[in-house]
Every structure is written in structure tokens, then in C-alpha cells.
Amino acid sequence: MADAKAGAGNAIVGMGRGSYAMLLVFFLGPAVVIYTVFSIYPLLATIFNSLYLRQPDGAYIFNGLGNFQTLLTDTTWSAPFWNAFRNNCYFFLIHMLVQNPIGLALAAMLSLPRLRFRATYRTLIFMPTMLSVVIIGFTWQLILSPLWGISKMFLNAFGLGFLFAPWLGQESTALITVSLISVWQFVGIPMILIYTALLAIPEELIDAATVDGLNQFQAFIWVKLPLIFPTIGLVSVLTFVNNFNAFDLIYAMKGALAGPNFSADIMGTLFYRTFFGNQLQLGDLSMGSTIATMMFLIILIGIMCYLFLIQRRMQRYSF
Amino acid sequence: MLKTGLKTMLLTAVAMTAFAGAASAGKLTIESWRNDDATIWKEKIIPAFQAKHPDITVEFTPTAPKEYNAALNARLEGGTAGDIITCRPFDASLELFNKGHLAGLNDLPSMAGFSDVAKSAWTTDDGKTTFCVPMASVIHGFIYNKDIFAELKLAEPKTEEEFLAVLEAIKKDGKYVPLVLGTNDQWEAATMGFQNIGPNYWKGEKGRKKLIDGTGKLTDPEYVNTFAALAKWAPYMGDGYKAQTYPDSQNLFGLGKGAIYAAGSWDISTFRGQDVPMGAFKAPPPAGSADCYISDHTDIGIGMNAKSANAADAKVFLDWIGSDEFANILGNALPGFFPLSNAKVTLTDDVAQTFVSWRGECKSTIRDSYQILSRGTPNLENEMWNVSAQVLNGTMTPEAAGAQLEDGLKKWYAPHQK
Numbered sequence: 001m002a003d004a005k006a007g008a009g010n011a012i013v014g015m016g017r018g019s020y021a022m023l024l025v026f027f028l029g030p031a032v033v034i035y036t037v038f039s040i041y042p043l044l045a046t047i048f049n050s051l052y053l054r055q056p057d058g059a060y061i062f063n064g065l066g067n068f069q070t071l072l073t074d075t076t077w078s079a080p081f082w083n084a085f086r087n088n089c090y091f092f093l094i095h096m097l098v099q100n101p102i103g104l105a106l107a108a109m110l111s112l113p114r115l116r117f118r119a120t121y122r123t124l125i126f127m128p129t130m131l132s133v134v135i136i137g138f139t140w141q142l143i144l145s146p147l148w149g150i151s152k153m154f155l156n157a158f159g160l161g162f163l164f165a166p167w168l169g170q171e172s173t174a175l176i177t178v179s180l181i182s183v184w185q186f187v188g189i190p191m192i193l194i195y196t197a198l199l200a201i202p203e204e205l206i207d208a209a210t211v212d213g214l215n216q217f218q219a220f221i222w223v224k225l226p227l228i229f230p231t232i233g234l235v236s237v238l239t240f241v242n243n244f245n246a247f248d249l250i251y252a253m254k255g256a257l258a259g260p261n262f263s264a265d266i267m268g269t270l271f272y273r274t275f276f277g278n279q280l281q282l283g284d285l286s287m288g289s290t291i292a293t294m295m296f297l298i299i300l301i302g303i304m305c306y307l308f309l310i311q312r313r314m315q316r317y318s319f
Numbered sequence: 320m321l322k323t324g325l326k327t328m329l330l331t332a333v334a335m336t337a338f339a340g341a342a343s344a345g346k347l348t349i350e351s352w353r354n355d356d357a358t359i360w361k362e363k364i365i366p367a368f369q370a371k372h373p374d375i376t377v378e379f380t381p382t383a384p385k386e387y388n389a390a391l392n393a394r395l396e397g398g399t400a401g402d403i404i405t406c407r408p409f410d411a412s413l414e415l416f417n418k419g420h421l422a423g424l425n426d427l428p429s430m431a432g433f434s435d436v437a438k439s440a441w442t443t444d445d446g447k448t449t450f451c452v453p454m455a456s457v458i459h460g461f462i463y464n465k466d467i468f469a470e471l472k473l474a475e476p477k478t479e480e481e482f483l484a485v486l487e488a489i490k491k492d493g494k495y496v497p498l499v500l501g502t503n504d505q506w507e508a509a510t511m512g513f514q515n516i517g518p519n520y521w522k523g524e525k526g527r528k529k530l531i532d533g534t535g536k537l538t539d540p541e542y543v544n545t546f547a548a549l550a551k552w553a554p555y556m557g558d559g560y561k562a563q564t565y566p567d568s569q570n571l572f573g574l575g576k577g578a579i580y581a582a583g584s585w586d587i588s589t590f591r592g593q594d595v596p597m598g599a600f601k602a603p604p605p606a607g608s609a610d611c612y613i614s615d616h617t618d619i620g621i622g623m624n625a626k627s628a629n630a631a632d633a634k635v636f637l638d639w640i641g642s643d644e645f646a647n648i649l650g651n652a653l654p655g656f657f658p659l660s661n662a663k664v665t666l667t668d669d670v671a672q673t674f675v676s677w678r679g680e681c682k683s684t685i686r687d688s689y690q691i692l693s694r695g696t697p698n699l700e701n702e703m704w705n706v707s708a709q710v711l712n713g714t715m716t717p718e719a720a721g722a723q724l725e726d727g728l729k730k731w732y733a734p735h736q737k
Contacts, residue, residue, distance in 0.1 A: 077696070146559020146562055146563070147567055147570075165559075166561040167562065170712075254503075255505065257705065259704075260708055261714065261715075262705070279698075280410070280699075280700040
């Protein structure tokens with residue numbers, strides 16, 4: 001093994017400049033091309049588009065940062081924008097408070113030493129993540145339907161029928177309902193990530209803790225949890241990025257207007273409506289791009305905060 | 320020697336292509352998004368046309384509805400679009416005309432057989448040029464389950480008062496959902512609710528034109544009263560109507576669990592498939608109305624590619640689209656889509672016939688948000704979906720609904736800023 005490594009190193013050292021460049025192109029080229037075409041170019045094009053303004057006759061003229069000013073100060077645009085932003089924060093908060101703790105708890109339970117049917121649980125809990133949102137949206141709409149849904153009958157069976165409400169159709173409950181459905185769908189991801197991190201913790205540490213007199217629960221809190229903080233940080237960042245890019249589930253269940261009264265409207269649906277249009281509303285390339293650029297900036301700021309304020313202070317352990 | 324041979328071959332090829340082009344001079348291609356209707360075009364409409372004009376061959380080449388606008392635009396820009404273009408109503412087609420893709424059709428003889436309302440969807444803002452032949456409309460009203468009405472001994476309501484009395488009677492009986500309409504998808508509330516009963520309040524075209532020229536406001540009593548009438552429906556809608564989707568509504572009525580369905584005529588064929596014993600009545604006018612008005616909304620038109628190599632034949636075809644013969648074929652082949660010409664049409668589907676008979680009793684109008692008024696931000700049509708659903712949900716007063724619509728329109732539409 002060590003010989004092979006040294007051999008490869010010697011081969012590179014002994015290489016001519018030209019062949020070394022060739023090697024770089026060979027290994028980095030595909031990634032550079034794919035990222036440029038599918039990620040960097042669309043991103044730059046979107047930012048570029050956001051600097052132009054659509055005229056009533058359909059032509060586009062250069063407008064500098066004017067679109068951003070309109071989006072943030074003109075109430076026609078700023079009211080829906082801040083509403084979507086607020087809803088999006090709420091959507092993220094629910095994921096952080098519900099999805100990730102449940103994911104953590106599930107991972108902790110899965111890593112219990114004497115658990116039976118471990119693989120079955122793991123697969124079942126992970127399953128919804130792999131289903132299409134359209135299927136999930138449709139299924140939950142049926143489950144929660146006041147007309148044919150089983151949730152109503154289920155509550156009735158326990159004499160709790162008075163608790164039932166058309167949750168998806170009320171301004172006060174639509175967003176939280178959709179958020180919880182999304183939590184149900186994606187809870188498998190934090191579970192799997194945290195579960196693998198827990199598996200990587202050496203047995204000796206737990207054994208030592210047990211010898212020191214800690215029970216299972218205490219060992220989890222005081223030994224395992226600090227060791228998986230980096231993974232929890234990663235899960236939080238993934239949740240943040242996915243939530244601020246979310247669109248499909250809300251679109252599938254509530255349509256592009258994400259009602260009632262835009263109570264379930266998030267940045268993704270606002271962007272979609274603006275960019276592609278809706279019924280009689282014609283698509284507006286430049287304002288749509290402006291919203292997309294704002295989404296990019298919000299996500300960028302969020303990730304920077306994480307990288308500079310949290311990740312740097314985090315202690316890592318290697319075993 | 321070889322060179323000459325090649326030259327001859329090329330020349331022959333060119334000549335043959337030219338000849339082939341000349342031979343296909345009588346060939347027309349139709350662009351359309353109605354791929355559902357492809358069989359009807361191929362088996363009924365085109366053969367009927369060719370029986371009269373055997374020298375012109377017609378081919379129907381539809382695109383999927385969602386891709387139609389984009390694909391058509393690309394083909395028109397690239398010069399590969401067909402000769403005949405099926406027209407979406409209002410701004411989408413107006414843009415094509417302004418870009419010079421659609422030809423003006425004022426000189427078409429059969430244009431005289433269409434009313435101004437029918438033509439409004441494909442006429443320039445100044446009313447001077449019409450660029451598509453109006454083909455089909457959809458009419459709003461209410462479809463009811465005849466068996467339930469017979470069981471509860473109810474009669475078709477003629478006025479708004481009677482309508483509410485009928486709803487109350489069905490509610491008292493308790494076996495059926497009185498009014499099938501959901502607010503989850505929002506457009507149902509606006510289209511099947513607000514635009515369905517509204518024309519009786521704002522006097523159809525008169526009110527619609529007043530909104531466009533700015534003399535009428537959405538805060539006027541006719542609009543607030545429409546919302547107030549909508550608000551009265553809430554107690555009679557299905558349990559949990561706030562989360563009821565459009566397919567839910569269709570199923571509820573289709574399965575015979577609902578008595579009255581706030582309808583668009585296109586639903587007729589859906590319910591025919593489920594064997595519902597149907598009848599229909601028009602939007603019941605409020606007390607003291609002298610006339611009645613119906614929403615007879617222009618939906619499909621058909622025009623000519625301005626760059627068609629075959630303009631003369633295309634005009635012959637479009638003129639035939641405006642004929643009584645076409646009107647009768649279309650109306651019977653697609654129950655629920657009604658021909659827009661003034662021709663006397665006899666429909667074999669009795670419910671479709673009931674819908675179309677209202678044209679003789681009442682004045683027709685189109686949805687008031689469609690022409691001109693939905694061009695700005697905020698979009699009036701979207702706003703109407705939102706506030707109509709809220710009024711039905713009981714989370715917004717009729718006055719507030721009118722005020723929100725007017726405020727939105729005032730932000731960008733000059734005639735309302737005075």
C-alpha cells in the first residue's frame with residue numbers, strides 16, 4: 001500500500017510540465033466543465049438578467065440596481081417579498097425545531113446496541129425522502145382531506161373529531177401543515193447523516209464512559225453528542241440551503257399562488273410566479289431573476305455566517 | 320462530363336422541389352394546443368371542409384397545451400410555423416399580432432357573423448382590427464343533480480332569493496352537500512363564483528367597459544354586492560371546503576354527493592362520463608333585476624400566419640370556420656365548448672343546449688379581468704383569485720375585497736388613478 005503511494009508520487013514528480021498539465025485537465029476538466037455549464041453560467045446569467053428591466057412592449061433595458069430597489073422599497077413588490085421571506089424563515093425554523101431533533105433522536109435509537117430490525121426501520125424512515133414530491137403532496141392532500149381523508153375518521157374513532165379542521169385551507173395553519181409534511185418527507189436525511197457519525201465513534205470511548213459510571217443516556221449526552229456536533233452543523237446548513245430553495249412541495253399542494261392569501265408563499269413560489277407567470281400574469285424575466293438573486297444572496301449570507309462564526313470555533317476530534 | 324452530370328442532377332432536384340412546392344400550394348397546416356380534440360378535427364371537421372373544398376388539404380398538427388405558446392413563438396420567429404394558428408384569448412395573441420406574426424382579418428366575409436363581445440378577445444385595444452376568428456367559448460352557470468332535486472321536490476331557482484332558499488332546503492335535509500365549490504385552488508372561487516354571478520350585478524359589458532375606461536371602480540356597489548352575495552354561500556358549501564380542491568369538487572358532484580355545482584360548461588363532458596343526471600340553471604339575478612347577464616367567455620380563436628405561403632387558401636378555410644356548418648359540428652363534437660358565431664346552433668347534448676340557450680335570454684359578457692386589466696403588477700386576475708377565496712372563507716369582508724382589488728389596479732393602471 002505504502003509502496004504504491006510512493007510510486008504514484010514519484011511518477012508525478014518525474015513528469016514533464018506538459019504531461020502534468022494534461023493530468024490536471026484529465027482529472028479536473030469534467031468537473032470544471034459541468035459546474036461551469038450547469039451552475040456558474042446560469043448563476044451569472046441570472047445576476048446579469050436582474051440588472052435589466054422589462055418594458056411594456058416586451059423589450060429589456062439596462063436598469064442597474066433599480067430592480068433591487070423596486071423589490072425592497074415598492075410595496076407592490078416588497079410586501080409579497082417580505083411575506084415570502086418571513087414564511088420561509090418560519091418554514092426553516094420548523095425544520096430546525098422538529099425535523100433535526102427528531103432525526104437526531106431516531107439516529108440515537110437506531111444506534112442502540114440491542115435494537116432488532118435495525119435495517120427495516122432505517123429503510124422505512126428513509127423511504128419518503130426518495131418518493132416524488134408530487135406523490136407526497138397528493139397522498140397527504142388525501143389523508144388530510146375533509147371529504148375523503150382518513151385523518152378525520154381517525155380522530156373521530158378516538159372521540160377527538162372536534163380537533164379536525166381543513167388544515168391545508170386555513171390561513172393560520174396552511175404553512176405549518178405543509179412544513180410538517182416536508183419534515184415527514186425529509187427526516188430521513190438528518191437521521192442517516194447523524195447515524196453514520198454515531199457509528200464512527202469508537203466503542204472504547206463508550207466503554208470508558210460506562211466504566212466511569214455513566215448510563216446509556218448520559219453517555220449519549222456527554223460523550224456522543226459533543227463528538228457529532230460537526231455533523232449537526234452540517235445538517236443545519238443543508239436544512240438552511242434546502243429550505244430557502246424549497247418550492248416543489250408547496251407548488252404541488254397549494255399551486256403557484258400558495259394561498260389562502262399567500263399564507264404558504266415562500267421565496268421559491270414567489271420566484272416561480274414572477275419568472276414564469278401565472279394564468280394572465282405574463283412571466284417577467286428580470287424581476288424573476290432579481291428575486292432569484294436575492295435568494296442566492298440570502299443563502300450566501302447564511303452560509304458565510306455559519307462558516308465564519310460557527311464552523312471555525314468547532315472542535316474536531318480524530319480517532 | 321462528370322461535372323455536367325452533377326449539374327443536371329442538381330438542376331433536376333431543384334426543379335422537382337419547386338414542383339413539389341407548387342403541388343402543395345393547396346395544403347394548410349393548423350397549429351393548435353387542443354391535442355385532446357385531434358380526433359374530432361381529423362374525423363369530423365376536416366372532412367366536412369374538404370367535402371366543400373376538395374382542392375385544399377388540411378392537416379391538424381397540435382402541440383401539448385403547456386408548450387404551445389413557447390413552441391409557437393419559436394416556430395413563428397424561425398419561419399416554420401403552420402399557415403393556420405389557433406389563438407389564445409387576449410394578450411398572448413395580441414402580442415403575436417403586434418409582432419406581425421398574425422394577419423389582420425377584417426376583410427373576412429364571415430366576420431360579420433360575430434358579435435363585438437365574441438371578437439373582443441382577438442381585437443386590438445382601439446377596436447379597429449380583428450386578427451382571429453372567434454371559435455369557441457365557455458359559459459358559466461350552475462349544474463344540478465336532477466335526482467336530488469326530484470327527491471327533495473325542488474325547482475330550478477330563478478332569482479338569488481330562490482337560490483338561497485333551495486340551498487337552505489338541501490342543507491336542512493342534510494343528506495347532500497348543497498353547493499359544491501372549494502377554495503383550496505383559489506381560481507374556482509374567482510372563476511366559478513365571482514365571474515359566474517357577477518355579470519348580473521355589474522350589467523355585463525356595460526360594467527366591464529366602465530372598469531376599462533376608469534369610470535367604474537372595483538369599490539363600487541356592484542362589485543361589493545357580488546362579494547356580499549358570494550359570502551352568503553359559505554354555510555352551504557361542503558364540510559371543509561377551505562381545503563377542497565377542484566378535482567375534489569368534480570368528484571363530489573360526480574359521485575352524486577352534491578346537489579348544485581358552480582360550473583363552467585367544460586365540466587359537462589366530465590360529468591357525462593360519470594352518468595350524473597344533470598340539469599342546469601343560469602346565475603340567478605338579484606332581486607329587482609330587469610335583465611340577465613351570463614359569462615360567455617371567449618376561449619379559443621383561429622387566425623392566419625401573416626407569412627403563410629398559402630394565404631388565399633388559408634382565408635377560404637378561416638371563412639369556413641365562421642360558417643354555420645362549422646358552428647354545428649364544433650358544438651356537437653365538444654359539448655361545453657360553444658361556437659361564438661351568431662349562427663343558430665342545435666346541440667344534441669341537452670345540458671349543453673340549456674347553457675347555449677341562455678344566449679337568447681340574456682346578454683353575454685366575458686370575464687372582466689381578462690381584457691387589458693391584467694397587464695400590470697399586481698396582476699388583477701391573481702388578486703381576484705385571492706380575495707374571492709378569502710371572501711368565501713370568511714376571512715375578508717366584501718368591502719375590503721373591493722378595496723384591495725381597486726388599490727392594486729390603481730398602482731399601475733392610469734384610468735383608475737384619476
